[in-house]
Amino acid sequence: MPKDLRDFWAGLLYLFIGAAALYMAKDYEMGTAVSMGPGYFPIVLSGLLILIGSISLIRSFIVEGEPLEGFAVSKILYVTVSIVAFALVVEGAGFAIAVILVFAISAMGSKFFNWKFTLGIALASSIFCSLLFVKGLGIPLPIFGSWFGM
Structure with missing residues (x-):
């Protein structure tokens, strides 16, 4: 029996997600570190998830943890609503607004929620993510969408 149920369930979740990602990326070409193929990032990331999950699972049988109290529905x-909101508004409102929505909605689930702090972090993250993903990496999403006449 595990001594820490939080680590146990987190480890199983990481293992499951890592294994699923590895399975989905199995047909992609790996490439090399210098010339990465489309499967390089998903395979490396899934390997890291499996490693973290394994460590967490093993740790759950060694280190005593706090009891697991309920399920944070x-x-x-x-978090789920924030992801759905992102998907629904990213094309019309744009990437910048969608990122702000993700931060604002998901932060409301925290017991430390504070509007001023959340909006500040959301705005800074929106600027950073827009510059990184849209401008830097060339992700084909509008920073501000058609809802704003842009």
Whole structure:
């Protein structure tokens, strides 16, 4: 029996997600570190998830942890709704607004939620992500979408 149920379930979740990602990326060409193929990042990332999950799972049987109290359904709903909101508004409102929505909605699930801090972090993250992903990496999404006449 695990001594820390939080590490146990987190480890299983990481293992599951890592294994699923590895399975999905199995047909992609790996490439090399110098010339990365389309499968390089997903395979390396899934390997890291499997490693972290394994460490967490083993640790759950060694280190005593706090008891697991309930299941945070409302917090999961906030995060899920934020992801759905991103998907629904990213094309019309644009990437910058969608990132702000993700931060604002998901932060409401925290017991430390504060509007001023959340909006500040959301705005800074929106600027950073827009510059990095849209301008730097060339992700084909509008920074501000058609809803704003741009």
